Amino acid sequence: MNARDPMAVATPTHALLQSTRDIVRAQLSPRVSEIDAGHYPVEILKALASAGAMSAHLKAPHGLGDFGLAIQAMAEVSRACGATGFMVWCQAVCGLYLQEAQSVQLREVDLPRHASGMRVGGTALSNPMKSYAQIEQFLLSADPVPGGYRVSGTLPWVSNLATDHYCGAIAALNGMESGQELMFLLRCDNPGIELKACPSFSGMEGTGTYALHLKDYWVPESDVIASPSRPLIKRIRSAFVMLQCGIAAGIIQGAIDSMWEVEPQLGHVNQYLDDRPDALQAELDSLLERVLALAQTPYDDRDEFFVRVLDARAHGGELALRAAQSALLHQGARGYLMSSAVQRRVRESHFVAIVTPAIKHLRKEMDRLTREELPA
Amino acid sequence: MSEYICKACGHIYNEDAGDPESGLAPGTRFEDIPDDWMCPLCGVTKRDFIPFEPRAIEAFTPVTSGRKALSGASHYDLVIVGAGTAGWEMAEAAREAWAECSIALITGCSGDRYDKPLISVALAKGLTPESMVKESGSLAAQRLGVDLYAHTQVISLSPSQSRIRTTRGSFSYGDVVLAHGARARIPEGLSPRECWRVNHIDHYRAMRDEVASGLKDILIVGAGLIGVEMANDLALVGHRVVLIDAQHRPLAALVRDHSTLEPLMQAWASLPIRFIGGVEVSGSQSGVDQRKSILLSSGEIVEVDLILAAAGLLTPDRLAESAALEWDNGICVNPQTLQTSSKHIYALGDCVSVNGRVSRFIEPIRRQARTIASQVAGNTLVPYEVREVPIRLKATSHPITLSTSG
Numbered sequence: 001m002n003a004r005d006p007m008a009v010a011t012p013t014h015a016l017l018q019s020t021r022d023i024v025r026a027q028l029s030p031r032v033s034e035i036d037a038g039h040y041p042v043e044i045l046k047a048l049a050s051a052g053a054m055s056a057h058l059k060a061p062h063g064l065g066d067f068g069l070a071i072q073a074m075a076e077v078s079r080a081c082g083a084t085g086f087m088v089w090c091q092a093v094c095g096l097y098l099q100e101a102q103s104v105q106l107r108e109v110d111l112p113r114h115a116s117g118m119r120v121g122g123t124a125l126s127n128p129m130k131s132y133a134q135i136e137q138f139l140l141s142a143d144p145v146p147g148g149y150r151v152s153g154t155l156p157w158v159s160n161l162a163t164d165h166y167c168g169a170i171a172a173l174n175g176m177e178s179g180q181e182l183m184f185l186l187r188c189d190n191p192g193i194e195l196k197a198c199p200s201f202s203g204m205e206g207t208g209t210y211a212l213h214l215k216d217y218w219v220p221e222s223d224v225i226a227s228p229s230r231p232l233i234k235r236i237r238s239a240f241v242m243l244q245c246g247i248a249a250g251i252i253q254g255a256i257d258s259m260w261e262v263e264p265q266l267g268h269v270n271q272y273l274d275d276r277p278d279a280l281q282a283e284l285d286s287l288l289e290r291v292l293a294l295a296q297t298p299y300d301d302r303d304e305f306f307v308r309v310l311d312a313r314a315h316g317g318e319l320a321l322r323a324a325q326s327a328l329l330h331q332g333a334r335g336y337l338m339s340s341a342v343q344r345r346v347r348e349s350h351f352v353a354i355v356t357p358a359i360k361h362l363r364k365e366m367d368r369l370t371r372e373e374l375p376a
Numbered sequence: 377m378s379e380y381i382c383k384a385c386g387h388i389y390n391e392d393a394g395d396p397e398s399g400l401a402p403g404t405r406f407e408d409i410p411d412d413w414m415c416p417l418c419g420v421t422k423r424d425f426i427p428f429e430p431r432a433i434e435a436f437t438p439v440t441s442g443r444k445a446l447s448g449a450s451h452y453d454l455v456i457v458g459a460g461t462a463g464w465e466m467a468e469a470a471r472e473a474w475a476e477c478s479i480a481l482i483t484g485c486s487g488d489r490y491d492k493p494l495i496s497v498a499l500a501k502g503l504t505p506e507s508m509v510k511e512s513g514s515l516a517a518q519r520l521g522v523d524l525y526a527h528t529q530v531i532s533l534s535p536s537q538s539r540i541r542t543t544r545g546s547f548s549y550g551d552v553v554l555a556h557g558a559r560a561r562i563p564e565g566l567s568p569r570e571c572w573r574v575n576h577i578d579h580y581r582a583m584r585d586e587v588a589s590g591l592k593d594i595l596i597v598g599a600g601l602i603g604v605e606m607a608n609d610l611a612l613v614g615h616r617v618v619l620i621d622a623q624h625r626p627l628a629a630l631v632r633d634h635s636t637l638e639p640l641m642q643a644w645a646s647l648p649i650r651f652i653g654g655v656e657v658s659g660s661q662s663g664v665d666q667r668k669s670i671l672l673s674s675g676e677i678v679e680v681d682l683i684l685a686a687a688g689l690l691t692p693d694r695l696a697e698s699a700a701l702e703w704d705n706g707i708c709v710n711p712q713t714l715q716t717s718s719k720h721i722y723a724l725g726d727c728v729s730v731n732g733r734v735s736r737f738i739e740p741i742r743r744q745a746r747t748i749a750s751q752v753a754g755n756t757l758v759p760y761e762v763r764e765v766p767i768r769l770k771a772t773s774h775p776i777t778l779s780t781s782g
Contacts, residue, residue, distance in 0.1 A: 127384070136383065137383055139383060139384055139420070139424060153424070154384065154419070154420035154421055154423075154424055155384070155420075156384035156385050156415075156418035156419065156420055157418065196419045198418070198419065199417065199418075199419075211418060211419035211420065213419075213420075213421070282536075282537070283537055286534065286536055286537060304694065307531065307694070308532070308698075311531045311532050311541060314541070315541065315546075318546065363543040363544070364543075366529060366531055366543050367529050367543045370484070370529045370531070370543075370694070371484065371529070372559060372568065372573075372579070373568040373569060374568070374569075374572070374573070374579060374582055375569055375570055375571065375572055375582075375586075375682075376569065
């Protein structure tokens with residue numbers, strides 16, 4: 001064992017985690033299958049937000065400035081329902097955009113409503129994140145006009161949305177060199193935007209996910225989060241990625257729970273399987289320890305630090321796949337029932353592995369960031 | 377027949393196939409598709425489609441399986457990090473000590489084997505970088521029965537899980553040997569994007585390409601062994617070299633008796649080398665024709681075509697830090713066993729330090745590899761001994777023995 005204190009993970013439960021667990025038990029757990037099939041649980045999200053489960057990472061007075069606690073709360077939710085855990089992440093990073101926004105209106109009017117759960121939002125940064133990593137091109141473009149910008153383009157799938165929600169988005173500025181993008185709050189109830197239903201996904205259908213079609217959508221200066229956006233993205237990229245570790249940690253823990261559940265009946269045959277629950281738990285605990293250590297300095301913007309965050313996130317994706325797969329094998333035929341929690345969790349683990357940044361993107365980005373830079 | 381790809385989701389519209397479900401008959405040309413047509417997969421519009429051209433993948437083989445043919449393997453008895461002299465000597469010694477051992481060798485480069493000391497005399501000897509490769513990485517891997525993971529970065533180590541994480545997946549290991557070497561230090565006042573380096577054959581090759589187009593003005597920062605040898609080699613084929621160092625004489629850290637350098641200084645009198653001692657770089661500016669103006673701490677400005685960093689090496693600490701290994705200027709190892717502060721992790725070559733001292737010479741590496749191999753194989757320990765070895769300056773016609781070091 002390495003020298004770190006294993007008690008770091010087992011500190012006394014914070015009151016926030018207890019109230020999160022209570023909401024999960026009473027409201028979320030009974031509805032997880034419906035959410036997987038398409039029910040968007042806005043009432044549960046608002047309950048979680050008002051308990052503070054989506055804002056622990058925000059600065060006071062809207063939060064506790066504690067990223068570790070925010071990640072643990074997200075894990076508590078994801079342990080029961082990966083889809084809802086993902087929406088907790090959407091709301092949490094959108095809160096981060098509002099907190100860091102250059103617009104006073106966003107910081108002083110929208111942020112308090114968002115943090116309390118009165119308003120709900122998501123993040124449309126999958127495409128720009130891949131653009132920054134040289135994987136895709138920008139899909140939105142903005143024209144500067146007096147008093148603001150006109151934005152057009154289409155984004156394929158953005159989550160945690162409804163007609164009265166919003167999301168953080170980034171558009172390339174027409175006629176400007178790259179590196180001059182605009183980051184703004186995209187309000188779904190404004191003119192110039194249309195939400196279109198997506199084709200069926202294999203799971204996590206109740207995540208309020210839509211294609212967004214923008215035509216001359218108006219962005220007033222008061223909705224600008226950052227222009228240019230790159231300095232802000234560099235500052236929050238580690239926070240953005242490390243928060244996702246909460247989704248992975250919860251899904252892994254849920255899978256381990258399902259293995260223990262059948263141990264009394266099936267342990268005598270399950271002992272022959274790879275990836276037994278005690279070994280997975282040890283690996284998860286050590287991963288979570290690493291994540292909580294990184295969560296102490298979420299705004300460290302050095303590449304070396306970002307590589308450590310990307311590595312933890314990749315480990316979370318890989319371990320989620322292994323744990324969900326193993327949980328299915330541990331449960332056997334009953335795990336193959338469509339209604340089984342482990343069946344759902346296999347699909348949730350696939351989501352963690354492919355959502356931006358996907359395992360392959362994480363590896364490509366780590367490769368880029370760890371190479372020696374040479375003269376061009 | 378043309379194909380168009382959706383920028384958002386990657387769906388490909390093939391003109392021959394059309395999109396019958398949306399009413400586009402097979403053979404419908406892209407320009408004839410109505411503007412309100414949407415991507416059948418993700419719903420973006422025709423505007424977000426662009427002509428599809430398959431993206432080229434760099435032409436290299438990332439994974440070569442050795443005779444144990446364990447492609448896709450998740451466990452190795454031994455994982456070696458780095459494929460320089462230290463990494464390959466380690467693979468040779470481990471194979472000799474333990475015939476059945478499963479070995480992975482992971483490296484950020486191609487893994488080709490070459491003699492690094494030849495780099496600083498290559499121009500005068502007429503050697504090309506290609507001719508300095510004595511065995512390709514994949515052939516060496518097959519000969520030694522090693523699974524070679526080339527162009528693969530090792531990201532972290534977890535001793536408690538005995539796992540190593542890389543950009544091509546993670547593996548569990550019995551033992552790990554860190555042989556990843558060190559990187560050229562970027563001098564104060566300069567950025568990695570403006571300094572060429574010669575601590576790896578790939579970096580040297582890039583610099584050779586840069587100087588191939590004619591005689592250049594070259595600033596070499598650092599007049600230690602590498603800086604002096606490179607100055608000598610570049611000047612012998614006609615490049616104009618300005619060599620600077622913070623010390624007042626070349627090789628100041630290695631040479632106590634300055635008369636030792638007399639023959640070299642006399643030879644340099646007829647070469648286009650100018651040494652400026654007691655200065656550092658204060659700043660740089662791009663000039664015309666891609667030249668650079670370098671401001672020295674003396675106030676002098678030198679105009680050059682390229683800058684070569686020879687100001688020493690730094691050992692990267694990412695892996696040591698991830699495994700919480702003891703560190704003192706390099707990875708601390710036990711001087712007899714070369715074990716790090718973690719039981720199944722060893723280290724050798726340029727990345728190790730003994731009592732805070734690093735040794736960046738070739739001679740000890742093979743002996744270090746034998747010491748580690750004896751332990752990995754579970755044989756009687758062959759203890760490593762720190763020996764005094766002569767350091768020689770390879771200045772072509774004026775080789776000079778400078779001092780000794782372990």
